[in-house]
Amino acid sequence: MTDFKKIISHAKEYGFIFPSSEIYDGLSAVYDYAQNGVALKKNIRDYWWKSMVQLHHNIVGIDASILMHPTTWKASGHVDAFNDPLIDNKDSKKRYRADVLVEDYCAKIENKMDKEIAKAAKRFGEAFNPEEFKTTNPRVVGYQEKINTILKRLGQSLEKEDLEDVKNLIEELEIACPESGSRNWTEVKQFNLMFGTKLGASAESAMDLYLRPETAQGIFVNFLNVQKTGRMKIPFGIAQTGKAFRNEIVARQFIFRMREFEQMEMQFFVPPGTQKEWYDQWKQTRLSWHLSLGMGAENYRFHDHEKLAHYADAAADIEFKFPFGFKELEGIHSRTDFDLKSHEEFSGKKLQYFDPERNENYVPYVVETSIGLDRMFLAVFSWALRDETLEDGSTRTVLKLPEVLAPTKVAILPLVKKDGLPEVAQKLMDDLKWNHAVAYDEKDAVGRRYRRQDALGTPYCITIDHQTLEDQTVTIRDRDSMKQERIALDAVGGILNEKLDIKNWLQNI
Numbered sequence: 001m002t003d004f005k006k007i008i009s010h011a012k013e014y015g016f017i018f019p020s021s022e023i024y025d026g027l028s029a030v031y032d033y034a035q036n037g038v039a040l041k042k043n044i045r046d047y048w049w050k051s052m053v054q055l056h057h058n059i060v061g062i063d064a065s066i067l068m069h070p071t072t073w074k075a076s077g078h079v080d081a082f083n084d085p086l087i088d089n090k091d092s093k094k095r096y097r098a099d100v101l102v103e104d105y106c107a108k109i110e111n112k113m114d115k116e117i118a119k120a121a122k123r124f125g126e127a128f129n130p131e132e133f134k135t136t137n138p139r140v141v142g143y144q145e146k147i148n149t150i151l152k153r154l155g156q157s158l159e160k161e162d163l164e165d166v167k168n169l170i171e172e173l174e175i176a177c178p179e180s181g182s183r184n185w186t187e188v189k190q191f192n193l194m195f196g197t198k199l200g201a202s203a204e205s206a207m208d209l210y211l212r213p214e215t216a217q218g219i220f221v222n223f224l225n226v227q228k229t230g231r232m233k234i235p236f237g238i239a240q241t242g243k244a245f246r247n248e249i250v251a252r253q254f255i256f257r258m259r260e261f262e263q264m265e266m267q268f269f270v271p272p273g274t275q276k277e278w279y280d281q282w283k284q285t286r287l288s289w290h291l292s293l294g295m296g297a298e299n300y301r302f303h304d305h306e307k308l309a310h311y312a313d314a315a316a317d318i319e320f321k322f323p324f325g326f327k328e329l330e331g332i333h334s335r336t337d338f339d340l341k342s343h344e345e346f347s348g349k350k351l352q353y354f355d356p357e358r359n360e361n362y363v364p365y366v367v368e369t370s371i372g373l374d375r376m377f378l379a380v381f382s383w384a385l386r387d388e389t390l391e392d393g394s395t396r397t398v399l400k401l402p403e404v405l406a407p408t409k410v411a412i413l414p415l416v417k418k419d420g421l422p423e424v425a426q427k428l429m430d431d432l433k434w435n436h437a438v439a440y441d442e443k444d445a446v447g448r449r450y451r452r453q454d455a456l457g458t459p460y461c462i463t464i465d466h467q468t469l470e471d472q473t474v475t476i477r478d479r480d481s482m483k484q485e486r487i488a489l490d491a492v493g494g495i496l497n498e499k500l501d502i503k504n505w506l507q508n509i
């Protein structure tokens, strides 16, 4: 996997992601998607939407507003409990999330464990059984126990809001500030992550609002509207993609943690008592969705939560191996009936469903799947970016994006800018553009053009040469294998349709 700095600079240089308002030196943890980035982002969103909404007869979509009635956030618990524990280092004046400092400490122990395992794998060769080693090697077992004890204590202290103990833990572990190296910490304080804003023209009558910190509440408050107008029968789901805003304490990891980001969420409403089954099922369905993109099963793992949010009776993350280690990519939460019940209480309106099979009214339970679109972008982009040394010793940078997500699917390249080749290329482009995102490039030697498309992640290049004029054939070059094949000009459309058909990807789920 490529170095993180290189990922950020590649994203900028090739028109994927720019810092926001860069001419004013940018805005911390806010980014703009550029011409190629917006296409990749849209393709990821579509891939999610199709698998959720189009392929499930019992899931429908909505698009709720970012601004909502402020009582929403009282009812959801965000006004009182959407906090992160923050701690400052008095010497560097840097601010940290206290829980993240502890988790990073554990990640370092995990690194040591991985090194131990890698060493043993080398020593034992083929006979090595990593699972057995992890449970029997005293040093590795010790590391794992240490991690478990620390995380358990952190979870319990956060659950009880015992911030003093979080500080004690940081001190006991002798965690130092990564900037100053000092252990001169302030107390741990809670910090609310919601952005406030005002609605209304005059100061007296203005209403205090929040920018939504999650898209889910727009679904909860519309639950009955959708159920009634869509004549939905439980179990059913409501899906939504859209912006969310969080005033994150620390945001230093590019688009991993942003202050303005996009979520793709689905709330699945189920009869009380069946939530565990649905939770297990959605965990598997969502993991399969990720695996369908072919980015390697070894790069994903589940992390079951010790500390549960105020609304959940079970929660797990799907973690992905980012360049800085395994981190949360998606959350699957069993949210009980907390949200709907709370909205009933605060609004005085019933949010219940009459179940004809059970012959009773109830507030449904909810299992949600929630993934950050930008974080998914980073997962795909960082996994795909490679520097390769070729057989002849030269190097190339290639973005091996899953073809179905690539911003441009095919580049049409006339070998030279004359002899009627551009005209043939233009005609092919006009044929293909109805179904695919097509690029045209006639500048520079064809080898340089291939490299440019490699760096942009374009899976196929079609080259038009003099032979095309004689026998109506072209070459198709594959980004990953770099193999070129001669095919009939009129076969190009069919081949691309087959290779890029979303069905061939999603039906693996």
Ligand code: ATP
Pocket (backbone or CB within 6 Å): 214, 246, 248, 255, 256, 257, 258, 259, 261, 262, 263, 328, 329, 330, 331, 370, 371, 372, 373, 374, 375, 376
């Ligand atoms: P974290 O622990 O990383 O702060 P979270 O547990 O608060 O995340 P959720 O509230 O479960 O996150 O949000 C669901 C998903 O939204 C996350 O899995 C992540 O992909 C995405 N997400 C959350 N916060 C951000 C952010 N600041 N920037 C980008 N994506 C985010």
